[in-house]
Amino acid sequence: MTARDILVTNALPYANGPIHLGHLLGYIQADVWVRFQRMQGHTVHYVCADDAHGTSIMLSAEKAGISAEQLIAGVQQEHHRDFCDFLVDFDIYYSTHSPENRELSSYIYQRCQQAGRIATRTISQLFDPERELFLADRFIKGQCPKCKAPDQYGDNCEVCASTYAATDLINPRSTISGATPILKDSIHYFFKLPEFTAMLKEWTRSGTLAPAVSNKLSEWLDGGLQEWDISRDAPYFGFEIPDAPGKYFYVWLDAPIGYMASFKKLCAEKGLDFGAYWDNGATTELWHFIGKDIINFHALFWPAMLDTAGFRKPTAISVNGFLMVNGQKMSKSRGTFITAATYKEHLHPECLRYYFAAKLSSNPDDLDLNLEDFALRVNADLVGKVVNIASRCAGFINNNFNNRLSVHINDTALITEFQQAAAEIAELYDSREFGKAMRIIMALADKANGWIAEKQPWVLSKSNPHDPVVQDICSTGLNLFRVLMIYLKPVLPGICAQVENFLKIPPLQWRDVTTVLTSQIIDTFTPLLMRVDPSKIAAMVDASKDNLTLTTTDGAVNSPMTSTPLAAEIEFAEFAKVDMRIALITNAEHVEGADKLLRITLDLGLDQHGQPITRNVFSGIKSAYKPEQLIGQYTVVVANLKARKMKFGWSEGMILAAGDGNEIYLLTAHAGAKPGTRVT
């Protein structure tokens, strides 16, 4: 086997919030791969950093009354602590706000400019006259130009799903100051990405991307690439563009360059050769581990920039999907938006590493953390199967044989079978098919337990506690266990270190599977891992709900009343114009062709002739409710609202629900309310 020389990067977390379990999925995946490669004897440099630039960070720092530098220094420390807690073993955890990154970003930009790959042109953008800064779409809210829904962001409407320019919003306002934005011209710098189409088409099909990722990229490539706006106007927290006063690099320009900068810093510390990993024609490997949300930045802009600046392109980009919790998006109100720190307070980090590994593949599929399944799986596999092997064998050796393993083992065929699995498991680790690797390892653990049950050392021990056959059986069991721990070491490095202490052996390497431990004096066995207690999961979820209350890392209060400030005061008479009635939902169904709407049939009681009054309304609550959940519920309808023609028919009223666009909660009436009763 030839020794590989690999530089691995992990996506840079944004320095404006805590690390959560969704982040950890990608870091744990990369870390397992890195640890595996190192166990194989390959050279791996593993770098990461905080992504520290951008408007959001600038604003957060202002709110907190500190400098951006202070803010990112604090966050960097927290992030690094979280990664250490979860045994993510970076060689360096740096920041994009570094001298190395400033230098490299400027250099790469200048090379692009010299190559004629930079264009400038004037664009018109909304500008906050009070704060004197240009506003990205998400900092602008207003009324949707199509459906008139209030409080919509500057790019698309969450109610009717239409897309538009921020300039089309009715009554736009800056979410930063509340001021009405004005249109203002500014020169922007663009990277001429379309000129790289042919190169990128070839590169993305060169074989090192998952097919699903290549397909995704060809969507963009076939649809025609656009020039990429790489400048932002002051004030902006970032690096000023050379020879362009008041213009700053857009954060996504210098973020991937942060990989290089981080590695450059490591080179200075360790005396490594930077060029051997970045120069055009380098024979080392360069691997990026990222989430599927940032594919375009890494597989389009990044190779194009590297190419232009005379650097090598990545060997491979490994893409992971998003983390779901209990089958749904992570949600603060459900308590499933769980930070690394909160998890660590309640549960063992290596349990999460195992659960992720058990479900990871090389595909960018989303991964579901089902909390009930998590406890069952970890307890069954790790405690019940693997650790149990050591636990049930060690007692005999400790108590009856002076801690000494037998001079030989008594089932070479079984040991050989365990050892021979090494090649297949290694192949699966290398190709990032961790789930399949875990399945094979657990099947071996089952086999070990079955074998011990068959040998029944406890029966022999009863008639003669010092029977050497008992020593042989248990020594063999511990050797089987040792092989399994070698296989699990990339996933469970901490537990494996405890095992190394227990067996009094040096750190296990992959090649150690070929040997057997005999005549060894071992330590007294102590429990390696406790079962996951479901009540601790519940406590963790509860604690995550509390997070919602609301101070984020920047100290800013985040509540519904602050994100959507109170509307102007009204007179009672104005309120009284709104006629709200209790309505019984008699039917609810999907609307063919509608993304967000449900068609709802309401019963409003009887009219003066004793005929039932029914109303048909459309409501954008499909994301939150299934039709069958709604039927039979009593709710509140604005009954005198003018009927509105919609694409799918007339909507005769509006049912009331609370929501911020992400989550929706229908208002319901307590039992006893009758359809048609007025709500006041």
Add this chain to the structure above:
RNA sequence: GGCAAUGUAGCUCAGUUGGUUAGAGCACAGCAUUCAUAAUGCUGGUGUCGGUGGUUCAAAUCCACCCAUUGCUACCA
């Protein structure tokens, strides 16, 4: 609106160059065992393989349409 991925036992997932009665682990039931962190072993049932239609001697596997979930739709970090 366009596009992509996903949809297989209660749960989490395997399974496609189309081919005999569709698999694993967990959960569940019975038996055994009690060395082990109530851990382990043996045995057992479980599925209209999201839906409809089509191609075929034969489809979970290919095609079309539909439904659901998640996401993307680049000047958004």
